Amino acid sequence: MSSKTLIGWLRRLLPQSLKDKLRAYAAQRKQENSVQVFADGGVILCDSFLDHQEFIKLQQWAIKANCDRTREQRNWDQQLIRDFDDNMGTRQWSSKGSDMPAELTMFIDAVHATGFIDPEAEIYIGVYRWKAHSGMGEHNDAHTNTALTFYLNDTWQDDWFGDFIFYESDKAKADGMGHAVAPLANRLVINRETVSHKVTYTSNVAMDRLTLQAFLPKS
Numbered sequence: 001m002s003s004k005t006l007i008g009w010l011r012r013l014l015p016q017s018l019k020d021k022l023r024a025y026a027a028q029r030k031q032e033n034s035v036q037v038f039a040d041g042g043v044i045l046c047d048s049f050l051d052h053q054e055f056i057k058l059q060q061w062a063i064k065a066n067c068d069r070t071r072e073q074r075n076w077d078q079q080l081i082r083d084f085d086d087n088m089g090t091r092q093w094s095s096k097g098s099d100m101p102a103e104l105t106m107f108i109d110a111v112h113a114t115g116f117i118d119p120e121a122e123i124y125i126g127v128y129r130w131k132a133h134s135g136m137g138e139h140n141d142a143h144t145n146t147a148l149t150f151y152l153n154d155t156w157q158d159d160w161f162g163d164f165i166f167y168e169s170d171k172a173k174a175d176g177m178g179h180a181v182a183p184l185a186n187r188l189v190i191n192r193e194t195v196s197h198k199v200t201y202t203s204n205v206a207m208d209r210l211t212l213q214a215f216l217p218k219s
Contacts, residue, residue: 038179039168042195044116045181046188048148054106055186059152061103062210065090067129084201085133089213095123107150107212116190117146121216130162130209136199143217145193150212151183158182160206164189166197183209193218 034047050058067088087090093100095108104125112119125148141147149164164181167173173196180200181189191197202209 039166039195042168043166043179043193043197044113044190046190047184047186049106049186049188050110052111055109058103058107058212059154059210062103062127062152062212065127067127073079083137084135085131087131087134087136088129090128091124092124092126095125102210108214110186111148111214117148117216123214123216125212125214128211128213130199130202132202132204132206134209135162135201138196138198140196141193141215142193144215145194145218146193146216148212148214149189149191150214151185151187152210152212153183153207154181154185155207156185156209157206160203160209161200161210162202162206163200164197165200166191166195183211 029139033058034049036045037043038045048053067090069089071087071089093104100108108123108125111123117123162183164183165178166181167178172178178197181187
């Protein structure tokens with residue numbers, strides 16, 4: 001996909017102040033072919049998102065993070081998780097708070113540099129540790145404007161599953177024709193509230209799947 005196409009698809013989603021950032025970012029990534037856009041801008045996929053040293057720094061911090069909060073403690077919708085085993089998480093940090101870890105600040109700065117989200121919006125972010133047989137049913141993040149998932153495992157095998165599945169349209173959803181995004185290292189997924197998606201079961205033989213999850217709540 002060309003940077004021109006990328007900009008055209010996203011122009012109607014972004015305020016004027018962000019268009020220059022988007023244009024510069026798209027041009028930077030054009031030769032790498034590392035940005036893909038789906039569902040009329042509803043899902044943006046960025047591979048090789050951080051440089052290697054930044055990724056390792058963030059990954060090592062996340063591995064040590066205290067994921068001691070259950071889904072129930074995080075008030076997850078029981079309809080989405082009743083068929084899955086537990087998913088543990090850290091506390092959530094706010095981008096407007098004073099205690100944001102430096103590693104998360106680095107990540108949020110990198111997200112802002114893409115121009116894909118409003119730099120003035122508050123972001124809530126934390127680490128999730130997805131256990132065997134964990135996942136999430138179909139939903140559309142209606143409580144947010146935008147959600148972000150960043151994958152932190154160095155290794156992930158296809159038969160471990162844990163894929164992010166989304167639908168480009170209502171018809172695709174009705175026909176069961178979704179796109180599967182594998183949880184590969186240093187991959188960022190940005191999805192808007194309008195896009196239906198789910199997370200498939202993690203295999204019983206898989207290692208824990210480690211992600212950053214961030215949300216921009218509706219004002």
